[in-house]
Amino acid sequence: MKILIIDDSSLARRLLRKILEEENHEIIEAESGIEGIEKYYLEKPDLVFLDLTMEGMYGLDTLEKIKEIDPSAKVVIASADIQKKTKELALEKGAYYFINKPYDEKEILSLLKNIIGGEK
Numbered sequence: 001m002k003i004l005i006i007d008d009s010s011l012a013r014r015l016l017r018k019i020l021e022e023e024n025h026e027i028i029e030a031e032s033g034i035e036g037i038e039k040y041y042l043e044k045p046d047l048v049f050l051d052l053t054m055e056g057m058y059g060l061d062t063l064e065k066i067k068e069i070d071p072s073a074k075v076v077i078a079s080a081d082i083q084k085k086t087k088e089l090a091l092e093k094g095a096y097y098f099i100n101k102p103y104d105e106k107e108i109l110s111l112l113k114n115i116i117g118g119e120k
């Protein structure tokens with residue numbers, strides 16, 4: 001799959017890229033919400049991992065814009081501490097799934113397996 005990672009932390013992007021590349025996915029990175037929206041538009045990735053807390057454009061606004069570009073976009077929210085209210089908002093805006101930071105390799109690989117298998 002072609003996967004876009006939107007995160008303002010280069011360390012977080014690198015860690016996730018490493019996990020995903022082991023499974024031979026094609027990775028695109030963006031370090032801000034604005035850049036992520038641009039890259040979504042240009043690259044039409046199959047899946048997006050989106051950090052919630054970023055300078056400038058907040059993750060939820062980024063999610064909203066991506067869903068405007070493509071209502072069927074699969075956007076996984078990645079966050080260290082996701083509050084119930086935030087989760088509800090993200091679901092309303094069309095978030096596809098939530099994963100916790102720090103990344104758990106097994107959780108990510110099982111999510112990808114399910115997506116590829118078409119289960120979720």
Ligand SMILES: [Mg+2]
Nearest residue numbers: 008051053054
């Ligand atoms: Mg961040």
